Amino acid sequence: xxxxxxxxxxxxxxxxxxxxxxxxxxxxxxxxxxxxxxxxxxxxxxxxxxxxxxxxxxxxxxxxxxxxxxxxxxxxxxxxxxxxxxxxxxxxxxxxxxxxxxxxxxxxxxxxxxxxxxxxxxxxxxxxxxxxxxxxxxxxxxxxxxxxxxxxxxxxxxxxxxxxxxxxxxxxxxxxxxxxxxxxxxxxxxxxxxxxxxxxxxxxxxxxxxxxxxxxxxxxxxxxxxxxxxxxxxxxxxxxxxxxxxxxxxxxxxxxxxxxxxxxxxxxxxxxxxxxxxxxxxxxxxxxxxxxxxxxxxxxxxxxxxxxxxxxxxxxxxxxxxxxxxxxxxxxxxxxxxxxxxxxxxxxxxxxxxxxxxxxxxxxxxxxxxxxxxxxxxxxxxxxxxxxxxxxxxxxxxxxxxxxxxxxxxxxxxxxxxxxxxxxxxxxxxxxxxxxxxxxxxxxxxxxxxxxxxxxxxxxxxxxxxxxxxxxxxxxxxxxxxxxxxxxxxxxxxxxxxxxxxxxxxxxxxxxxxxxxxxxxxxxx
Amino acid sequence: xxxxxxxxxxxxxxxxxxxxxxxxxxxxxxxxxxxxxxxxxxxxxxxxxxxxxxxxxxxxxxxxxxxxxxxxxxxxxxxxxxxxxxxxxxxxxxxxxxxxxxxxxxxxxxxxxxxxxxxxxxxxxxxxxxxxxxxxxxxxxxxxxxxxxxxxxxxxxxxxxxxxxxxxxxxxxxxxxxxxxxxxxxxxxxxxxxxxxxxxxxxxxxxxxxxxxxxxxxxxxxxxxxxxxxxxxxxxxxxxxxxxxxxxxxxxxxxxxxxxxxxxxxxxxxxxxxxxxxxxxxxxxxxxxxxxxxxxxxxxxxxxxxxxxxxxxxxxxxxxxxxxxxxxxxxxxxxxxxxxxxxx
Numbered sequence: 001x002x003x004x005x006x007x008x009x010x011x012x013x014x015x016x017x018x019x020x021x022x023x024x025x026x027x028x029x030x031x032x033x034x035x036x037x038x039x040x041x042x043x044x045x046x047x048x049x050x051x052x053x054x055x056x057x058x059x060x061x062x063x064x065x066x067x068x069x070x071x072x073x074x075x076x077x078x079x080x081x082x083x084x085x086x087x088x089x090x091x092x093x094x095x096x097x098x099x100x101x102x103x104x105x106x107x108x109x110x111x112x113x114x115x116x117x118x119x120x121x122x123x124x125x126x127x128x129x130x131x132x133x134x135x136x137x138x139x140x141x142x143x144x145x146x147x148x149x150x151x152x153x154x155x156x157x158x159x160x161x162x163x164x165x166x167x168x169x170x171x172x173x174x175x176x177x178x179x180x181x182x183x184x185x186x187x188x189x190x191x192x193x194x195x196x197x198x199x200x201x202x203x204x205x206x207x208x209x210x211x212x213x214x215x216x217x218x219x220x221x222x223x224x225x226x227x228x229x230x231x232x233x234x235x236x237x238x239x240x241x242x243x244x245x246x247x248x249x250x251x252x253x254x255x256x257x258x259x260x261x262x263x264x265x266x267x268x269x270x271x272x273x274x275x276x277x278x279x280x281x282x283x284x285x286x287x288x289x290x291x292x293x294x295x296x297x298x299x300x301x302x303x304x305x306x307x308x309x310x311x312x313x314x315x316x317x318x319x320x321x322x323x324x325x326x327x328x329x330x331x332x333x334x335x336x337x338x339x340x341x342x343x344x345x346x347x348x349x350x351x352x353x354x355x356x357x358x359x360x361x362x363x364x365x366x367x368x369x370x371x372x373x374x375x376x377x378x379x380x381x382x383x384x385x386x387x388x389x390x391x392x393x394x395x396x397x398x399x400x401x402x403x404x405x406x407x408x409x410x411x412x413x414x415x416x417x418x419x420x421x422x423x424x425x426x427x428x429x430x431x432x433x434x435x436x437x438x439x440x441x442x443x444x445x446x447x448x449x450x451x452x453x454x455x456x457x458x459x460x461x462x463x464x465x466x467x468x469x470x471x472x473x474x475x476x477x478x479x480x481x482x483x484x485x486x487x488x489x490x491x492x493x494x495x496x497x498x499x500x501x502x503x504x505x506x507x508x509x510x511x512x513x514x515x516x517x518x519x520x521x522x523x524x525x
Numbered sequence: 526x527x528x529x530x531x532x533x534x535x536x537x538x539x540x541x542x543x544x545x546x547x548x549x550x551x552x553x554x555x556x557x558x559x560x561x562x563x564x565x566x567x568x569x570x571x572x573x574x575x576x577x578x579x580x581x582x583x584x585x586x587x588x589x590x591x592x593x594x595x596x597x598x599x600x601x602x603x604x605x606x607x608x609x610x611x612x613x614x615x616x617x618x619x620x621x622x623x624x625x626x627x628x629x630x631x632x633x634x635x636x637x638x639x640x641x642x643x644x645x646x647x648x649x650x651x652x653x654x655x656x657x658x659x660x661x662x663x664x665x666x667x668x669x670x671x672x673x674x675x676x677x678x679x680x681x682x683x684x685x686x687x688x689x690x691x692x693x694x695x696x697x698x699x700x701x702x703x704x705x706x707x708x709x710x711x712x713x714x715x716x717x718x719x720x721x722x723x724x725x726x727x728x729x730x731x732x733x734x735x736x737x738x739x740x741x742x743x744x745x746x747x748x749x750x751x752x753x754x755x756x757x758x759x760x761x762x763x764x765x766x767x768x769x770x771x772x773x774x775x776x777x778x779x780x781x782x783x784x785x786x787x788x789x790x791x792x793x794x795x796x797x798x799x800x801x802x803x804x805x806x807x808x809x810x811x812x813x814x815x816x817x818x819x820x821x822x823x824x825x826x827x828x829x830x831x832x833x834x835x836x837x838x839x840x841x842x843x844x845x846x847x848x849x850x851x852x853x854x855x856x857x858x859x860x861x862x863x864x865x866x867x868x869x
Contacts, residue, residue: 141608143604143608144608144610146570146573146575146595146604146608147602147604147608147610148610148621148625149573149574149575149595149596150573150575150595150596150598150600150601150602151596151621151622151625151669151670151673152596152597152599152622152625152626152673153596153621153625154594154596157596157625161621162610162612165612166611166612256536256537257537259577260577
């Protein structure tokens with residue numbers, strides 16, 4: 001943990017503040033006041049803000065529909081809405097490039113515009129608002145609005161004066177999550193934004209990997225970290241406020257079918273918008289992967305497996321798939337084992353130390369993958385053994401990102417095991433080891449599977465950190481997709497589409513498996 | 526005056542209200558009594574405009590309300606367990622309707638003070654609903670419904686969430702308040718004591734239908750159906766065949782006061798206070814249990830029939846000498862305490 005997280009991040013700090021080995025704040029300040037730095041910082045905040053507002057506006061009506069109405073396909077649609085959220089950024093970017101890029105089947109050309117980025121962000125984070133706000137809305141007593149109506153409020157007034165204030169904590173919480181995600185958005189902006197647009201993350205990558213100006217990159221990373229820390233602080237403050245009042249308004253809400261014509265139209269409109277927004281990009285991605293000259297076929301998939309070395313890849317595409325699977329397997333094993341150990345410490349130890357440990361483990365989630373990758377790049381070269389050439393580096397980075405997911409999946413389950421279960425087993429004549437085997441293991445086992453599934457999915461889709469530390473001859477699937485997308489020609493594009501489709505399918509299967517393994521009581525995780 | 530004509534409400538597949546005809550006259554207090562699920566709340570929601578009607582119409586002073594949206598009906602509704610706005614303090618809850626009506630700041634402030642005074646909650650203005658007891662929440666809900674001076678006040682189980690002793694005192698308070706308000710009132714409850722105490726008339730609901738609408742005294746003295754009798758707490762209900770002035774029941778033949786035109790098969794209700802100790806009485810009973818109830822003692826008796834089966838009988842006894850469990854008695858029945866009910 002220390003070697004692979006604290007040390008790299010500290011190195012960035014050092015590089016940012018003291019480029020030549022001694023503290024040089026003037027140089028750092030000079031970089032900070034360069035117009036392009038301000039511009040990038042400004043754009044990062046602005047696009048995150050606009051993306052967040054658009055996502056909330058798009059998902060709020062749907063959250064209402066899911067919170068109040070019963071309709072055919074409700075459960076399926078609710079599960080399907082989660083799919084974009086778990087997709088790798090590269091797949092999402094590829095899908096949007098397919099939809100609105102140069103080969104768009106509809107002739108839409110939005111690539112390298114702010115719109116492509118914004119719509120992709122809405123697509124990505126729709127489920128966050130739908131789940132977080134919809135979850136609270138679904139427990140909000142519908143009679144509150146009715147009480148307002150009887151007191152003379154119009155529908156809109158009842159929503160604005162009663163429902164909205166009660167949903168505010170949930171909306172704030174969902175918004176801050178979306179803001180955080182879009183603030184650190186890397187793959188989407190890098191691929192869809194073109195040379196015109198850059199968030200802090202993208203600029204860090206450009207400065208470090210393309211312009212080789214490590215000082216500027218490190219300074220930008222500093223700005224990024226400060227901004228993120230501030231965001232996380234604000235986020236935790238939001239979550240504490242107003243919680244009591246909303247709890248007071250909770251009730252068991254019975255879903256009902258839409259009754260009036262207006263209600264039916266409203267529900268239907270939302271379903272159509274949702275299916276279009278979430279389904280269209282992925283549908284077009286698959287369609288493009290199958291669209292060959294003069295019709296449809298599996299040519300691009302065949303090309304992936306035929307082993308033809310492509311100019312940008314140095315290795316046959318098939319090898320990228322193998323790399324990804326091997327890295328993911330290693331990261332899954334490492335992530336699950338480390339996550340279990342960490343979870344055990346957090347679940348059994350109470351007090352400050354355990355909480356600090358918990359927070360420390362969550363940090364890689366907050367600091368963003370690009371910074372992690374950049375830190376690896378900077379720091380690990382100076383060690384006695386140059387870890388940068390080690391094939392283990394990528395799985396280690398993936399593990400670091402996956403561990404918090406495992407911990408989050410396992411700790412609540414570990415804590416939920418009633419001590420009296422152990423006592424009951426002991427009274428019934430079971431030895432401690434046997435108790436662990438017959439009681440703890442079956443209960444935690446499912447949570448472990450969930451955590452392992454997350455590790456696997458995270459590793460398969462990881463892009464930001466991998467991009468920094470990947471070696472030219474060992475690309476993963478997301479890296480291969482990225483490189484193929486940067487290539488001219490229909491074949492490279494088609495192969496990128498095909499590989500993105502494959503990656504999407506594998507992740508979807510992993511997520512589906514997680515969903516099945518999860519205990520019903522954890523459904524909200 | 527409020528009039529419902531053939532009002533039906535359906536939820537998905539089930540019918541919640543089935544062709545309800547009902548009137549609430551000016552200044553009338555109407556109790557709506559019925560078990561849970563009988564459609565009482567739905568009735569209030571339909572009148573408020575919260576439930577669309579499947580058929581029928583609702584009029585106010587002869588004008589059809591079909592096109593009038595909820596917020597323009599000017600009816601006050603106090604919801605079951607109050608549904609106060611948790612994010613607003615007491616004063617803001619009460620003035621919510623006044624703000625919606627753009628009442629103006631000074632006028633609204635004055636009215637809030639007035640209704641809070643009325644329900645005895647002056648000084649609670651800044652409190653949040655989460656900080657109030659059940660009884661206080663009930664008063665805030667009442668004040669909120671009254672603030673707009675509604676032309677009709679509807680209350681859904683206003684005392685349902687409160688404990689017994691509080692209900693007693695609040696029931697008297699509500700009754701006095703209703704008298705001073707002079708509003709038409711629809712009071713929904715599942716408790717027959719409340720319904721009888723509050724209503725000028727009582728509408729009894731059963732499975733989405735109105736079973737009967739009667740003044741409380743009449744309902745209590747002559748429940749019109751077996752359901753009504755059972756819901757009011759009567760238990761001695763048997764099959765009976767009427768010939769002339771005599772009904773043949775499981776207890777034997779009993780005389781009737783007035784059976785004109787009511788010959789043949791019936792159900793019969795025998796009021797629990799209609800039994801007299803009589804050493805020559807025709808009913809031979811065995812005392813199974815005896816429970817002291819304050820103003821009377823409830824005896825649970827069993828009466829053996831010719832075919833060896835037994836009939837259970839509840840008797841309210843205020844006799845000078847009371848039997849104990851295990852005793853054997855002989856009883857007669859006052860004809861005035863016997864009521865014929867239609868077959869169901």
